[in-house]
Amino acid sequence: MRSRRPTTFQIAVDLVILTVRDARLAVLLIERGNDPYRGQLALPGGFLRDGEDLPDAAERELREETGLHGLSPHLEQVGSYATPGRDPRGAIASVAYLAILPDLPVPVAGTDAAAAGWYAIDTRPLAFDHDRILRDAVERARTRLENTPLAAAFCREPFTIGDLRAVYEAVWGVPLDPRNFHRKVTGLSGFVTSTGETRHPPTGRPANLYRRGPAATLYPPLQRPNAASPPTV
Amino acid sequence: MRSRRPTTFQIAVDLVILTVRDARLAVLLIERGNDPYRGQLALPGGFLRDGEDLPDAAERELREETGLHGLSPHLEQVGSYATPGRDPRGAIASVAYLAILPDLPVPVAGTDAAAAGWYAIDTRPLAFDHDRILRDAVERARTRLENTPLAAAFCREPFTIGDLRAVYEAVWGVPLDPRNFHRKVTGLSGFVTSTGETRHPPTGRPANLYRRGPAATLYPPLQRPNAASPPTV
DNA sequence: ACAAAAGTGTTAGACGTACACCCATGC
DNA sequence: GCATGGGTGTACGTCTAACACTTTTGT
Secondary structure, three states, rough: OOOOOOEEEEEEEEEEEEEEEEEEEEEEEEEEEOOOOOOOOOOOOEEEEOOOOHHHHHHHHHHHHHHOOOOOEEEEEEEOOOOOOOOOOOOOEEEEEEEEEOOOOOOOOOOOEEEEEEEEEEOOOOOHHHHHHHHHHHHHHHHHHHHHHHHHHHHHOEOOOHHHHHHHHHHOOOOOOOHHHHHHHHHHHOEEEEEEEEEEOOOOEEEEEEEOOOOOOOOOOOOOOOOOOOOOO | OOOOOOOOEEEEEEEEEEEEEEEEEEEEEEEEEEEEEEEOEEOOOEEOOOOHHHHHHHHHHHHHHOOOOOOEEEEEEEEEEEOOOOOOOOOOEEEEEEOOOOOOOOOOOOEEEEEEEEEOOOOOOOOOOOHHHHHHHHHHHHHHHHHHHHHHHOOOOOOHHHHHHHHHHHHHHHOOOOOHHHHHHHOHHHOEEEEEEEEEOOOOOOEEEEEOOOOOOOOOOOOOOOOOOOOOO
């Protein structure tokens, strides 16, 4: 029965928007146009509005930031951050969302952003505590690739097994055997479904095309090599 | 550049405190002593205080709710919930934390709680949107057992391999082969470390005793049977 | 002796990895 | 033909699941 009125917060929804560009994992960052941290790079985001739910706010910010509409990319909550002093403006908690997009035409600049663009995921430093948020989100993405068909969300449909493999290699940062990868993915039920079509690479045999399958989880999971300890045996 | 002042929230930190009692997964619930939802079961929790970080608030609530001190149980953030109308008192967002404890003496009643006790994890309905929060946290715990040594946090030290197996069976709800489980766990490096001691069960051969090992993740993971799809082959 | 729980050995099959090999195309 | 990327076959080592069996206690 506390009589003291608890502290109130503004709630920001910040987005870690990832894509794969040029075989590298990339994140959408904005250059801040306002104080605090004016001119520094930061994750795109905005305040939760009155009567709005968190996933709705994340989706709205995503649309505002990227200009895409009608699309329904992967969007999942990563965590919340409320360390005192994390925002010089005062008591502002941040809820971080992870968004996965295929490599798309350039994003637009938001209202609060002087510029927006794709950056390497080890770009530092970022404004606020966004270094940490970005690190947490990337780690989440890496583990999600093991257990869920999330990798397909990085690919524009239809895609080839090679496209999918490129995603795994970019996100995990390790090379994978094309032959074994192909077998594993096509063998997992529900990961990808074949369209009858093929796509012709600049040179080489045409590749079969696929769309995302109905599965929500991968069983058995795709094990990331050297996940914990290198096989020191 | 929005001139309208964004909505402000109070932030509640709610705890999903799990333990294993009588070979069943159990959750600590309180009976609410105040409106709203007076008399209904709810997750323990409280408001984030001025100058307090989220993990600190979770730890403080845990101590207040269970009366334990000096202990450092597993505590991890599960997610945040801010659906409009989720709390009749107004704009209150909730950050949920998952706590894992060994089976302990009865918890104490908190300030806001008429009574606190252990309940089956399928106890319904709970106040607010706590049904959903509980479901999310239990699912998190289940997957954590696969990849981390979290199961040991359910055991008072020192523990036997049989104790540990009982945790897996309770949380996953499936029987495991004692022989293979023993080999797997003792074979994984860093999961458990042997004390030289033994414990005598009511009847049967004495069991070797162990403490939690240094590993933070399990590699390879312990696969939960029938994780995604039953072997419909 | 018997029951009960702990722990070891063994085996058959499933799975992962490595890599040889074939396929289909553009140049 | 040759380079290139796609895809299949195969062999070998490792891991898993199933279960027979031994060990060590209390009664």
